[in-house]
């Protein structure tokens with residue numbers, strides 16, 4: 001299967017007053033039409049930094065991002081501006097991402113207006129109605145509302161309709177359901193799933209919540225302190241995690257060490273990306289860590305046909 005978007009070996013280093021902060025290190029991801037990759041990790045693990053690097057906002061410090069075979073680094077500023085709408089993003093806080101003074105019909109039409117793709121007003125209205133329909137908001141009822149007259153879930157669906165108006169190939173949802181109540185979460189997760197299936201979009205679903213990931217991601221990539229721990233089909237990874245960190249996340253307890261039946265106290269907080277541990281970044285919280293883990297960064301290795309893990313002591317697959 002050919003990927004529509006490839007990020008290869010990307011690193012993101014933020015300059016801070018305390019020195020360089022390694023938010024993302026040597027991460028590779030591929031997104032495929034009609035599939036969604038869920039990227040999961042704790043707060044600060046570098047998820048949003050990856051999303052911004054994919055859009056070249058700004059470009060990654062190292063590595064390449066290519067869309068449909070085009071390396072974004074080879075484009076002029078103008079070409080990049082023209083290509084960027086092919087990758088649309090939906091953010092965590094739907095209400096603040098919508099202009100409070102505009103009506104839903106004008107918000108959804110923003111990408112159409114920007115590119116003057118639809119000349120006549122009736123065409124614009126018809127397209128807006130179609131897009132609102134696609135996200136389950138009947139135009140008759142919603143087109144004239146303002147953001148304040150929408151629930152959080154409805155506002156998020158308007159943001160998704162606006163993203164679709166740009167006719168994207170890739171849809172990135174960055175914590176797009178985290179701020180919603182449980183039933184709105186389910187609606188938006190189902191919608192994202194349907195849209196990738198029906199429109200053949202390639203999805204990147206970013207979340208700290210494994211429950212949400214289970215509902216939407218075909219494939220799962222687990223991020224810890226800026227590095228990928230493991231990757232593979234979501235159901236397989238969740239049924240039998242190969243990386244101790246994934247196992248700890250799944251056990252859903254605050255102390256990963258305890259989740260694995262270890263009695264040593266795990267480090268209370270994840271280490272700082274200003275001074276990440278040597279070798280494997282998870283080793284300071286990992287009950288299976290040995291000296292080798294401190295000395296040597298584990299490379300990503302295949303553990304089955306379509307799964308990889310970066311660990312010196314991977315858990316046995318059932």
Ligand SMILES: Nc1ncnc2c1ncn2[C@@H]1O[C@H](COP(=O)(O)OP(=O)(O)OP(=O)(O)O)[C@@H](O)[C@H]1O
Nearest residue numbers: 014016021023042043044045046047048049050273
């Ligand atoms: N512009 C910036 N300047 C300096 N440091 C930054 C910047 N943006 C992010 N960081 C740092 O980079 C690391 C990764 O942040 P990022 O926002 O990518 O993580 P995240 O997984 O998306 O977390 P969250 O879910 O909390 O947003 C964090 O330590 C963060 O403090």
